[in-house]
Amino acid sequence: MTWMRWRPAMEQALYGTDGFYRRPEGPAGHFRTSVHASARYAGAVARLLGEVDEALGHPRELAFVDVGAGRGELLAGVLAAVPDALAARLRPYGVELAARPPGLPAGVVWTQTAPAGVCGLLFANEWLDNVPLxxxxxxxxxxxxxxxxxxxxxxxxxxxxxxxxxxxxxxxxxxxxxxxxxVELGAPRDAAWAGAVGTLDRGLAVAVDYAHSAGSRPLFGTLAGFGSGREVRPVPDGRCDVTAHVALDAAAAPGVHSLWTTQREALRALGVSGARPPLALASSDPVAYLRALGGAGEAAELTDPGGLGGFGWLAQAVRIAVPRSLEGLGGWQTLVP
Incomplete structure (x- = not known):
């Protein structure tokens, strides 16, 4: 037997030479995230990126930093969704330990560490739950x-x-x-997130993850394993994902204007709605109706409070005004150390 604390065991199992996140099939070969569920997710992130650009005063170069980029799916979706005028100024980064995936646009910078001193949007979708602890x-x-x-x-x-x-x-x-x-000891995640937020000179940092807050910590923790499309026993041998939900309230970097909300509320503020299209459209344009109906179903999955919509969003505005869509949610506060 090889006995280890969970943090080094997770580090080895997830990111070692033969670790889960270095396997050729990538995470999408085992489970779906919001990115894989619908292109509407990337569209919402692209809208948020545009609002960050506006809050920054349309800088000559705008960064989009995808932390925990997987195989570049979110990057590709955002690049496809942004208008040409913004795309011309956009500097996209994929931050990931795995090798650069084939097919990414040449302009994407693929790196193992977040770039320092950039202005723009740093977005971490289901990254912190895989920071070993x-x-x-x-x-x-x-x-x-x-x-x-x-x-x-x-x-x-x-x-x-x-x-x-x-x-x-x-x-x-x-x-x-x-x-x-x-207790899942979250200090390494707090440090990882503070380091990510600290790379922004100005902009917005967003962490999206399975989450809980101080008033609802799970009695027996959340450590879990996922592989081949199902939940499995969390054995840290590199054959499955090993994850634990995130104490996002603890992770929030102090001294930064911050919001903690749900994915449902954030996506709805960014225009993702699961409302069904009007029935009249079925008669006037059946093809458009079916397309809209499919989109509504995808939006409903992304905002389902019992599923993806229940994820936590931690947004932190670094020396910029709060983007318009998220400002309307209220609840923003500057956290003290």
Whole structure:
């Protein structure tokens, strides 16, 4: 057996030489994200990019930074959706550890780290849930202990008590006292997101993910595995995705004007509606009616509060006015350290 804490086990299983995210089929070979569900998602991101451009005063070069770019699906969709005038000034970046996928436009910069000092939109769709983190559990004596996992079988055991920065993070963001309660120690994700936000000179940073907040932390955690289109046991052997939901309220970079909302509300603000087309269209233009009906079905999936629409959106405006569509949601605040 090879026993490891969950954070290095996830790092190896997801991003090692033979890790899940380096496999040739890519994530789309195992599960669908909002990007794969409908081109309307990329269209909404393109609209948000246009509003960021407006808030920035239409700079000579506008960055679109796709963090956790997978195989470039969102990048390609956004590039196809933006108007020509904006596309001429757009500098697209795909941030991903896997190799550059074939077929991307030549102008896309493919890199393992987010570019520093850019102005534009940084967008991270289902990235933070795959930033490796340690898992802890409260033992029978009420002590929070690290959980170790056997990388071959997925069996677990309790190890040493949690201390230092991890203990401080748990006390502030995920206090747990009941024996058997689990804590997913999110400090590495907080640091990863703060680093991403910090690369923007001016612009908007958006993280979209499975999420929970301080008032609704799951008692037994959210660690899960996905492979071949279904949920599987989270064995960190590189054959499945290993993921955990994100404490987005903890991740929010302090000192930045911020909004925490749901994907349903954000996409509706950006014009994605699941409303059915008028029946009269079926008589006057049946083809257009069927097309609109299919689009409404895709929009309904993206905004379903029990599914993709229930995802969390963390938006942080770095030295710009809040984009028009998201401003109307209200609830923006500047977080203090």
């Amino acid at each position: 340690d898992v802890a559990e409260v033992d029978e004596d009420g002590v929070l202990r690290h959980v170790e996992v056997d990388t071959a079988s997925g069996h677990e055991r309790l190890a040493e008590a949690v201390g230092g920065a991890d203990e401080q993070w748990a006390r502030r963001w995920w206090p747990a006292v009941e024996p058997g309660a689990r």
